[in-house]
Amino acid sequence: MSSIDPARILYEDNHVMVVNKLPSEIVQGDKTGDTPLSESLKQYLKEKYQKPGNVFMGVVHRLDRPVSGALVFAKTGKALSRLNDAVRNRDFCKTYWAVVKAAPPKE
Incomplete structure (x- = not known):
């Protein structure tokens, strides 16, 4: 089951998705092994659209872990x-x- 609250999806069409990243989330996988937002979004799309195969989710840009936006x-x-x-x-x-x-x- 997806951990993404649909209210966090700010925009979505057939090509892009804009998501509100929460502080402490990672965008892409790292050595911590924490589930990255990109993977959670793939699961969200699989469930929402009942997709049987793999879901593509490309990271366009990143925000640091403590940052939201x-x-x-x-x-x-x-x-x-x-x-x-x-x-x-x-x-x-x-x-x-x-x-x-x-x-x-002031400088």
Whole structure:
């Protein structure tokens, strides 16, 4: 059973999925052996669409483990290739927001 709450899916079409990554989740597998978000999303799609075979879920970009935010995943190889090109060509915009206890010092 998938551990993904459908409310975390910010956008989905046939090609891409945008998901709200929670703090402490990993995006791709690492040496910890923790289940990565990409694998949880594959399971979510298998269950949602009752897919019998493998599900493709390409990681377009990552956020560090302690960070939360919107992540874009490709649902097809073609979408992953095009999104990787957009990142490489700087056509892919990212905005970072931070919550701080006090204003940073002015430089």
